Amino acid sequence: xxxxxxxxxxxxxxxxxxxxxxxxxxxxxxxxxxxxxxxxxxxxxxxxxxxxxxxxxxxxxxxxxxxxxxxxxxxxxxxxxxxxxxxxxxxxxxxxxxxxxxxxxxxxxxxxxxxxxxxxxxxxxxxxxxxxxxxxxxxxxxxxxxxxxxxxxxxxxxxxxxxxxxxxxxxxxxxxxxxxxxxxxxxxxxxxxxxxxxxxxxxxxxxxxxxxxxx
Amino acid sequence: xxxxxxxxxxxxxxxxxxxxxxxxxxxxxxxxxxxxxxxxxxxxxxxxxxxxxxxxxxxxxxxxxxxxxxxxxxxxxxxxxxxxxxxxxxxxxxxxxxxxxxxxxxxxxxxxxxxxxxxxxxxxxxxxxxxxxxxxxxxxxxxxxxxxxxxxxxxxxxxxxxxxxxxxxxxxxxxxxxxxxxxxxxxxxxxxxxxxxxxxxxxxxxxxxxxxxxx
Numbered sequence: 001x002x003x004x005x006x007x008x009x010x011x012x013x014x015x016x017x018x019x020x021x022x023x024x025x026x027x028x029x030x031x032x033x034x035x036x037x038x039x040x041x042x043x044x045x046x047x048x049x050x051x052x053x054x055x056x057x058x059x060x061x062x063x064x065x066x067x068x069x070x071x072x073x074x075x076x077x078x079x080x081x082x083x084x085x086x087x088x089x090x091x092x093x094x095x096x097x098x099x100x101x102x103x104x105x106x107x108x109x110x111x112x113x114x115x116x117x118x119x120x121x122x123x124x125x126x127x128x129x130x131x132x133x134x135x136x137x138x139x140x141x142x143x144x145x146x147x148x149x150x151x152x153x154x155x156x157x158x159x160x161x162x163x164x165x166x167x168x169x170x171x172x173x174x175x176x177x178x179x180x181x182x183x184x185x186x187x188x189x190x191x192x193x194x195x196x197x198x199x200x201x202x203x204x205x206x207x208x209x210x211x212x213x214x215x
Numbered sequence: 216x217x218x219x220x221x222x223x224x225x226x227x228x229x230x231x232x233x234x235x236x237x238x239x240x241x242x243x244x245x246x247x248x249x250x251x252x253x254x255x256x257x258x259x260x261x262x263x264x265x266x267x268x269x270x271x272x273x274x275x276x277x278x279x280x281x282x283x284x285x286x287x288x289x290x291x292x293x294x295x296x297x298x299x300x301x302x303x304x305x306x307x308x309x310x311x312x313x314x315x316x317x318x319x320x321x322x323x324x325x326x327x328x329x330x331x332x333x334x335x336x337x338x339x340x341x342x343x344x345x346x347x348x349x350x351x352x353x354x355x356x357x358x359x360x361x362x363x364x365x366x367x368x369x370x371x372x373x374x375x376x377x378x379x380x381x382x383x384x385x386x387x388x389x390x391x392x393x394x395x396x397x398x399x400x401x402x403x404x405x406x407x408x409x410x411x412x413x414x415x416x417x418x419x420x421x422x423x424x425x426x427x428x429x430x
Contacts, residue, residue: 103289118333
């Protein structure tokens with residue numbers, strides 16, 4: 001059972017799914033993808049079938065080694081511990097902490113505030129709210145990256161932090177956030193998007209990407 | 216510098232600060248505490264002085280080993296890697312993944328949705344919104360814990376997941392969430408609150424706890 005091909009339950013536009021797709025790509029793990037449409041049928045993640053698979057009723061979920069994992073960073077940490085090459089966390093504990101600070105800042109401090117469930121509540125203020133959350137998160141992030149970044153978020157090796165950065169910048173662009181005040185974020189995002197792993201995991205190139213959004 | 220006593224910047228009621236206080240207590244790390252009042256002066260975390268220390272303008276922040284860390288789970292992971300005993304993550308990768316799934320579910324999936332900045336936006340719907348977020352998060356958590364729990368969240372050893380559970384249950388109680396549908400959460404929370412590390416890190420026993428809330 002442990003040797004079966006992993007199955008990723010994901011949605012093309014979900015930023016949390018994108019993080020995991022990139023980790024799988026960087027580590028060269030081949031997998032099958034099962035699309036879960038977060039919009040259609042009132043949200044397919046709420047179906048009894050999917051709920052039995054992942055009680056959190058969220059994507060991504062990864063079936064691997066005979067278990068089902070959810071929560072993007074928990075999945076990525078599991079991949080890192082069981083398939084350590086290439087590594088997504090530096091060896092030095094202080095640098096590892098920097099990577100985790102940046103990843104957690106995005107994953108807990110920015111993304112949840114601009115996700116679908118919150119935006120629905122905001123009604124007309126939706127766009128303004130999302131912009132404010134991302135702006136205030138990016139102001140902090142820009143300052144932190146000025147201290148930690150090399151070519152990528154922390155030094156010159158791609159890390160867990162980078163997997164979180166790229167989808168969050170894509171969200172910022174969807175919400176028309178002015179990126180001019182964030183030259184470091186912009187530079188790193190551009191460098192990352194040149195890498196094959198980020199290209200093939202991009203929302204424009206997934207099995208469930210609608211035709212009009214395909215790259 | 217690395218041998219100086221760590222300094223924790225925290226707020227008595229912040230659930231993220233509580234997580235870190237418990238980790239420090241469990242690992243027997245002695246530290247000084249500097250209170251940052253999230254309510255007073257429009258939020259002391261927004262002061263220039265604190266911003267220079269932590270650009271994320273949030274508590275907790277921990278000055279340790281000559282660096283300043285923020286984001287509760289990044290701090291706890293750093294402590295785990297540099298002070299591994301007693302461990303807060305199981306040795307088995309699958310069990311580690313369960314711990315991380317539960318911790319991330321609370322830290323990214325529940326807590327940010329009911330924090331101060333979101334609640335301010337909700338106006339009159341504040342209480343209802345917080346209850347809904349916690350209820351839907353706890354429904355999933357209860358199901359997951361039924362599969363993973365022993366005496367604590369994952370098996371019989373206290374883990375990172377437990378550090379996140381207790382403050383979230385305290386938040387649920389503040390928001391008057393009916394806990395009857397969550398017997399497993401309730402049982403584990405009760406068992407954890409009997410441990411000395413959770414008692415001394417409790418919001419009712421911090422240097423900045425107001426007299427009327429002191430235990």
